[in-house]
Amino acid sequence: MNVNPDGARPAVVRTRNLVKDLPLGSGIVHILRGISLDIYRGERVGIVGPSGSGKSTLLGLIGGLDSATSGTIEIDGIDITRLSESKLTEVRNEKIGFVFQFFNLIPTLTALENVALPIEFARKPKFNPRKRAKELLELLGMKDRLNHRPSQLSGGQQQRVAIARALANNPPLLLADEPTGNLDTESGKLVLETLQDVQRATGTTIVVVTHDPSIATAMERVLTLVDGQLVDGKVPDRTEAVPV
Numbered sequence: 001m002n003v004n005p006d007g008a009r010p011a012v013v014r015t016r017n018l019v020k021d022l023p024l025g026s027g028i029v030h031i032l033r034g035i036s037l038d039i040y041r042g043e044r045v046g047i048v049g050p051s052g053s054g055k056s057t058l059l060g061l062i063g064g065l066d067s068a069t070s071g072t073i074e075i076d077g078i079d080i081t082r083l084s085e086s087k088l089t090e091v092r093n094e095k096i097g098f099v100f101q102f103f104n105l106i107p108t109l110t111a112l113e114n115v116a117l118p119i120e121f122a123r124k125p126k127f128n129p130r131k132r133a134k135e136l137l138e139l140l141g142m143k144d145r146l147n148h149r150p151s152q153l154s155g156g157q158q159q160r161v162a163i164a165r166a167l168a169n170n171p172p173l174l175l176a177d178e179p180t181g182n183l184d185t186e187s188g189k190l191v192l193e194t195l196q197d198v199q200r201a202t203g204t205t206i207v208v209v210t211h212d213p214s215i216a217t218a219m220e221r222v223l224t225l226v227d228g229q230l231v232d233g234k235v236p237d238r239t240e241a242v243p244v
């Protein structure tokens with residue numbers, strides 16, 4: 001298990017020299033240029049940066065949704081860059097919950113069924129699917145909406161179902177890409193409070209990619225990406241004159 005220098009919290013996410021290149025036309029685009037970071041158990045971390053800086057790409061790699069060109073990614077001590085597809089699916093299902101900007105709920109299933117699904121898919125289910133789904137939806141204030149389909153819910157409510165689904169298998173890591181990006185301010189605030197409550201209640205590590213300054217300030221630590229690299233402090237103002 002990874003332990004940080006003062007021996008306190010184990011690293012849930014550890015990347016080293018993570019590179020993502022993609023072919024474009026006859027050349028290559030360098031999307032991530034060597035990202036090394038540690039995120040410790042129970043932390044709430046924000047990732048910010050200009051559009052196109054590589055935030056979603058980084059989150060997708062950490063979550064095992066996409067593969068890196070080079071470098072390593074450890075999740076809870078397991079190097080996911082070296083796993084077979086079936087083992088990776090298993091690690092993803094057990095260790096990682098995802099929340100997306102557009103909710104990605106299954107439209108034909110009720111809230112309860114959406115949340116129960118990842119438990120039914122788990123190779124060794126840790127919970128009774130319907131019982132756990134009900135408890136989580138209650139925790140997220142959705143007790144009266146268990147049998148609603150996504151189209152019968154507001155955006156904020158759909159996002160709370162998506163958060164419940166992400167927590168279904170009690171993962172050590174919750175990744176969210178612009179979770180309030182498609183919501184009005186009030187619903188966004190509720191979703192943010194929900195994420196914070198969840199973290200207090202479960203101790204899950206939360207990593208949130210966001211453009212929303214109120215989310216960023218609610219995080220314990222904020223990482224800034226510019227042009228595929230982590231930078232310290234503020235994002236450079238591109239309107240400033242470049243020294244020659």
Ligand SMILES: Nc1ncnc2c1ncn2[C@@H]1O[C@H](COP(=O)(O)OP(=O)(O)OP(=O)(O)O)[C@@H](O)[C@H]1O
Binds near residue numbers: 023050052053056
């Ligand atoms: N399939 C692809 N082929 C070529 N380039 C791509 C591909 N997917 C993404 N990119 C490029 O990778 C860069 C990073 O994209 P990414 O989606 O990670 O940015 P982002 O920081 O999440 O941006 P946003 O804030 O707009 O969501 C962008 O410049 C994008 O154009």
Ligand SMILES: [Mg+2]
Binds near residue numbers: 056
């Ligand atoms: Mg993005």
